Amino acid sequence: MSTKDASAGFLAAAMLSSPGGAVVVPTFVAVVLAVGIMVALSKIDELDEKEPPLVKSRIPFCGHLLGMLKWQVGYMQMLSSKVPSYSAFTLRVFSNRIYVICDPFFIQSAYKNSKAFDFGQFVVESSQRAFDIGEQGMKIIRGETAPGYDPNGKFLNGNEGDCFLNENHKIMVECLSPGTGLSELNKGVLEKVAGFLNVIDGDGETFGLYRWIRDVLTLATADALYGPKSPLNSDSSLIDGLWDFEENMTMLMLNLLPTFICPKAYKGRLDIKHAFTKYYAENHHLGASKLIRSRLECCQRWGFSSNDIANFEISTLFLATTNSIPTSFWQLSYILSSPSLLASIRTEVESIVSRRISSDGVEEAIMDITNFQTHCPLLLSTFHETLRLVDAATSVRAVIQPTTLTSSSSNQTFQLKSPSVIQLPSGITHSSPKIWGEDVNEFAPERFLPSTKARLPKEKRRAQAAGYFPFGGGKHLCPGRHFAMMEILALVAATVVGYDVCQDDDVVGLDKVPERAFQKLGTAVRKPVADADVRIKRREGWEDVRWSFGEGKGVVDFGGLVGESESEYSE
Numbered sequence: 092m093s094t095k096d097a098s099a100g101f102l103a104a105a106m107l108s109s110p111g112g113a114v115v116v117p118t119f120v121a122v123v124l125a126v127g128i129m130v131a132l133s134k135i136d137e138l139d140e141k142e143p144p145l146v147k148s149r150i151p152f153c154g155h156l157l158g159m160l161k162w163q164v165g166y167m168q169m170l171s172s173k174v175p176s177y178s179a180f181t182l183r184v185f186s187n188r189i190y191v192i193c194d195p196f197f198i199q200s201a202y203k204n205s206k207a208f209d210f211g212q213f214v215v216e217s218s219q220r221a222f223d224i225g226e227q228g229m230k231i232i233r234g235e236t237a238p239g240y241d242p243n244g245k246f247l248n249g250n251e252g253d254c255f256l257n258e259n260h261k262i263m264v265e266c267l268s269p270g271t272g273l274s275e276l277n278k279g280v281l282e283k284v285a286g287f288l289n290v291i292d293g294d295g296e297t298f299g300l301y302r303w304i305r306d307v308l309t310l311a312t313a314d315a316l317y318g319p320k321s322p323l324n325s326d327s328s329l330i331d332g333l334w335d336f337e338e339n340m341t342m343l344m345l346n347l348l349p350t351f352i353c354p355k356a357y358k359g360r361l362d363i364k365h366a367f368t369k370y371y372a373e374n375h376h377l378g379a380s381k382l383i384r385s386r387l388e389c390c391q392r393w394g395f396s397s398n399d400i401a402n403f404e405i406s407t408l409f410l411a412t413t414n415s416i417p418t419s420f421w422q423l424s425y426i427l428s429s430p431s432l433l434a435s436i437r438t439e440v441e442s443i444v445s446r447r448i449s450s451d452g453v454e455e456a457i458m459d460i461t462n463f464q465t466h467c468p469l470l471l472s473t474f475h476e477t478l479r480l481v482d483a484a485t486s487v488r489a490v491i492q493p494t495t496l497t498s499s500s501s502n503q504t505f506q507l508k509s510p511s512v513i514q515l516p517s518g519i520t521h522s523s524p525k526i527w528g529e530d531v532n533e534f535a536p537e538r539f540l541p542s543t544k545a546r547l548p549k550e551k552r553r554a555q556a557a558g559y560f561p562f563g564g565g566k567h568l569c570p571g572r573h574f575a576m577m578e579i580l581a582l583v584a585a586t587v588v589g590y591d592v593c594q595d596d597d598v599v600g601l602d603k604v605p606e607r608a609f610q611k612l613g614t615a616v617r618k619p620v621a622d623a624d625v626r627i628k629r630r631e632g633w634e635d636v637r638w639s640f641g642e643g644k645g646v647v648d649f650g651g652l653v654g655e656s657e658s659e660y661s662e
């Protein structure tokens with residue numbers, strides 16, 4: 092299956108989920124069907140018995156494509172639940188193969204094999220469509236301007252080859268890994284979060300909880316990345332612009348009358364581009380983070396135009412906010428919906444907050460972020476349990492050479508043909524009763540406590556460690572996971588300890604966890620169906636404190652926080 096075929100399915104799915112879809116979808120599907128049948132009639136080879144078993148659809152050729160269009164992210168979960176004993180299965184869409192890997196140990200093996208399973212083609216394809224990069228910029232992205240470029244050679248000069256995308260990837264990983272770049276980003280984001288908490292006064296404020304978190308973290312993240320002259324600070328309509336883009340990015344990627352089909356997303360992208368053109372022209376990036384400065388220097392060295400450099404910025408903002416913000420909302424919602432959990436987490440967090448009178452006479456409450464791991468196990472466990480339930484990220488890779496996929500826990504193997512596409516859906520493993528037990532659909536706040544895990548049989552513990560991968564894995568493991576985790580924990584911890592969040596004025600907490608929305612293709616973390624209207628006010632005993640976050644005498648164990656110190660599954 093070619094990249095184009097994969098994105099055709101992806102894009103069609105996006106159409107279905109939008110208000111304009113009713114008009115466009117039938118035409119689009121008819122075209123896809125016609126092309127597909129022609130392709131299908133030209134060459135359909137039989138499945139080899141060593142390939143993952145076939146899961147057939149009642150509708151030949153395109154049944155699975157229609158299934159993906161209709162059920163989107165949930166489709167693979169649905170299919171997997173019908174064949175629970177399959178470690179992997181094959182779908183045929185016209186003459187193409189999609190391998191869906193369900194077993195956590197096969198998934199982890201697939202992540203490790205970045206030679207056979209490539210992500211670059213998808214990044215290239217989506218860059219042009221999502222971020223409106225010009226043709227000269229696309230040449231650079233496709234690696235065509237790289238030294239030693241060979242049109243018949245390896246894509247992007249190979250996995251580690253000399254090209255812009257590989258260099259950009261290294262910069263992202265380096266600046267977001269524990270070290271000075273990450274400390275600088277954390278400091279920036281937490282200062283801003285504290286600022287937003289501090290303006291809530293004794294009378295409290297009323298707002299939609301999701302909307303509040305969205306605005307606070309979007310502004311705080313942009314500030315950490317772009318410095319005090321972040322364009323979002325001077326024009327808050329850019330927050331809506333970013334989220335309008337996020338909502339309908341897949342529609343924009345169609346490149347088909349965007350001002351008509353998805354005008355808000357189109358305008359959002361354009362407004363952000365204009366804001367960043369001005370930002371760079373006025374040299375405001377001199378006050379930006381190491382990540383942004385290094386990226387700019389890299390883009391300029393590879394010869395991108397100012398226009399395309401401004402076009403890129405929405406991608407950085409998008410990646411840095413699209414999953415962290417709904418995750419913060421869900422973690423807070425789960426905690427606030429259980430009075431006993433709220434009380435326990437308050438006690439944990441209180442133990443890492445010190446209070447003192449500052450030189451200006453104001454009482455300060457300083458949260459030591461190096462102590463989350465040692466003092467707040469339940470807060471951490473609820474973070475991971477939240478992600479297990481709301482994150483269903485699917486890693487998609489092109490199979491670029493025929494490959495034997497071997498399970499990392501047994502000798503079982505599958506033969507995978509090329510070209511084809513492999514999907515690694517965390518939604519399947521995160522919701523598997525075989526891995527998590529009968530209460531798999533419940534929110535179990537203690538599930539990720541070290542003491543809970545220690546009680547599990549070794550095999551189960553290994554399956555859970557391999558089957559929980561909210562941040563993906565392998566070469567493209569989310570580089571922003573440490574940053575994300577720190578900003579989410581800090582916002583959630585300070586909100587629960589310093590504030591009463593109420594739906595009913597006298598009762599602290601939420602009546603229930605808001606309903607999760609249908610999950611569209613291309614998204615990792617779900618959104619709520621509707622916002623939760625709340626009143627947030629200072630908690631008794633914390634009325635006049637000024638919040639800040641500090642690093643005390645310790646250091647943050649980021650590996651421990653995201654759960655990477657534990658490697659049970661490879662024991």
Ligand code: HEM
Nearest residue numbers: 410411414415418484486561562563566567569570571575
């Ligand atoms: C709860 C928050 C987050 C979640 C659940 C999450 C999830 C993911 C996942 C699953 C992937 C891998 C996709 C794949 O395998 O195809 C990914 C990639 C990525 N994420 Fe995150 N992410 C989060 C926050 C962030 C933040 C805050 C940033 C930036 C500051 C970020 C930057 C990136 C980048 C740059 C990539 C692409 C990596 C590559 O191509 O090698 N993410 N993320």
